[in-house]
Every structure is written in C-alpha cells, then in structure tokens.
Amino acid sequence: MSIxxxxxxxxxxxxxxxxxxFEPGQVRHSPVDGHKIVSYGTSSxxxxxxxxxxxKIFTNINSTIVDPKNFDEKNFVDVVSDVCIIPPNSFALxxxxxxxxxxxxxxxxxxxxxxxxxxxxxxxxxxxEPEWEGHVTLEFSNTTNLPAKIYANEGVAQMLFFESDxxxxxxxxxxxxxxxxxxxxxxxxxxxxxxxxxxxxxxPSSYARFPA
Numbered sequence: 287m288s289i290x291x292x293x294x295x296x297x298x299x300x301x302x303x304x305x306x307x308f309e310p311g312q313v314r315h316s317p318v319d320g321h322k323i324v325s326y327g328t329s330s331x332x333x334x335x336x337x338x339x340x341x342k343i344f345t346n347i348n349s350t351i352v353d354p355k356n357f358d359e360k361n362f363v364d365v366v367s368d369v370c371i372i373p374p375n376s377f378a379l380x381x382x383x384x385x386x387x388x389x390x391x392x393x394x395x396x397x398x399x400x401x402x403x404x405x406x407x408x409x410x411x412x413x414x415e416p417e418w419e420g421h422v423t424l425e426f427s428n429t430t431n432l433p434a435k436i437y438a439n440e441g442v443a444q445m446l447f448f449e450s451d452x453x454x455x456x457x458x459x460x461x462x463x464x465x466x467x468x469x470x471x472x473x474x475x476x477x478x479x480x481x482x483x484x485x486x487x488x489x490p491s492s493y494a495r496f497p498a
Contacts, residue, residue, distance in 0.1 A: 287393070290447040292328050298389065305333060306385045324401050326441035333445045334399065335382045337424055339438035341370040342379040370436040372407075372428040380424045383439065387419040390457050395446045396422070402442065406430040409443045417457035420468035 298304040309327035312334070316323050326334045342362040352361075362379075372378045388394055393416065398409035408427040424442060428434040436442065459466060 287448045287450045289331050290392075290449055292330055294449075295328055295333055295447060302387070302389075304387050304389065306387075307383070324399065324437060324440040324442070329444065331446065333384075333447075334441040335384050335422065335443055335445060336439050337380040337436065337442045338383050338421075339366055339368055340381065341365040341367070341436070341438075343370065343372060344376050344378065345373065368438045370426075370438070372426060372434045372436065374428060374431045374433060377425055377427045378436065380426065380436070380438075380442075382422040382424065385419070385421055386414060386445075388414050388416055388458075389449075390416045391449050391453050392416060393448050393450070395448065396443050397446065398443050399441055402426075402436075405434065407434050407436070411443065414445070415458040415463070416454050417459035418463065418466060419459075420465060423468070 295305075296310050299306075299308040300310070312325050312327045312329060314322065314325045326336045328334075341364070343365055344361055345363050370378055370380070386394070394414035396409070396411035396414070398407075402409065406429045408429060410425040410427065411422060414422065426434075426436055426442075
C-alpha cells in the first residue's frame with residue numbers, strides 16, 4: 287500500500303470528484319479579506335481539510351455518565367459560529383467543508399495539523415474506508431485546562447491517501463454502511479469519529495460561555 291502524491295489527488299478530484307470543493311494548491315490567506323489563516327488545500331502527499339461553522343460542544347451540564355451505547359444528546363450545545371470555544375478538558379464535534387468520495391482501492395488516514403497539536407488540541411478521525419462518501423465528522427479534544435479556539439473555514443487536519451495493490455473484496459458501500467452519504471452531524475456515533483471519554487467538572491459555572 288503506497289501513499290499518493292499531489293498529482294494523484296488533483297487528478298482524482300478534478301476528474302472524478304473525489305474532494306468537493308477542491309483546492310489544487312495551498313491557501314494561506316482568506317479569499318475574503320486577505321488575512322492570514324490556518325492553511326488548507328493540496329500538499330505534497332495529502333490534503334488539508336477545513337471544518338464547517340457548525341459545532342456540537344460537550345458540556346455535561348447534567349453531570350451524567352458518558353455512555354457510548356446510550357449517549358444523552360442534551361449534553362451537547364449546538365453552535366453556529368466562525369469560532370468555536372471548547373471548554374477545558376472537553377471536546378467538540380464538527381464536520382468538514384469538503385465532501386469526499388473515496389475510491390474502492392483507497393484508504394484515507396487523517397492527522398491533525400501541528401498548529402492545533404502544539405496548543406494541546408487533538409483531532410480524532412477514524413480511517414475513511416473504500417467507497418465511503420460524505421462529509422467527514424471531526425472530533426476536537428481540548429486536552430488543556432484552558433478554553434481553546436477552533437476556527438471555521440480554515441485548515442484543521444490533513445488527509446493522507448493510501449492505495450492498495452489489491453482491490454478489497456467488500457467496500458463500505460458494498461456492506462451498506464449507515465453513514466454512507468452523510469451531510470451533517472446526526473448523533474454521537476459518527477462515521478469518521480473516535481469517541482474520547484474525559485473527566486469534566488460537575489459545576490456548570492466552570493464552563494466557558496459559548497458564542498451565540
């Protein structure tokens with residue numbers, strides 16, 4: 287299994303719609319007003335994705351136990367904003383701006399950008415499987431004891447594409463995966479997200495205020 291280059295990423299995206307919307311180069315300044323942003327677009331051996339401005343922030347204001355089999359949606363605060371503030375030792379869910387169509391011979395691995403990793407903000411995404419398509423759900427873990435910012439419509443993670451020398455017998459599409467074609471965040475159990483269980487303060491007043 288070999289990693290694919292920028293030439294392959296451009297060809298697959300421009301001719302086969304693998305990534306939409308697609309940026310063939312690296313964008314480092316806002317196309318709106320020119321201010322510096324966290325870069326996104328095609329790199330030498332990967333693609334830097336952006337997160338959309340829709341977030342689900344975990345608060346645990348009800349002081350409940352986190353149960354992956356029976357998660358209480360009321361523990362999430364829905365936020366639509368250009369900036370997401372994640373409380374200390376908490377996490378937030380978001381989705382990519384980009385829509386992906388993964389080829390049958392390809393597996394995609396996601397790594398967080400160093401800009402966020404150096405600040406203690408970790409991005410978790412499970413591999414994108416062959417013939418899966420949709421917006422990727424992103425999980426941001428704030429491992430610090432301070433509130434942390436996530437910027438919408440800027441780079442947050444890098445996708446690496448690996449092509450196998452043999453086509454798989456069964457793809458994600460073949461087995462009818464329930465997250466095929468997802469367009470938005472719909473529950474705690476996402477395709478492309480790894481749940482992270484953390485400890486949270488029991489005093490609701492200790493949480494940061496969220497942007498309106």
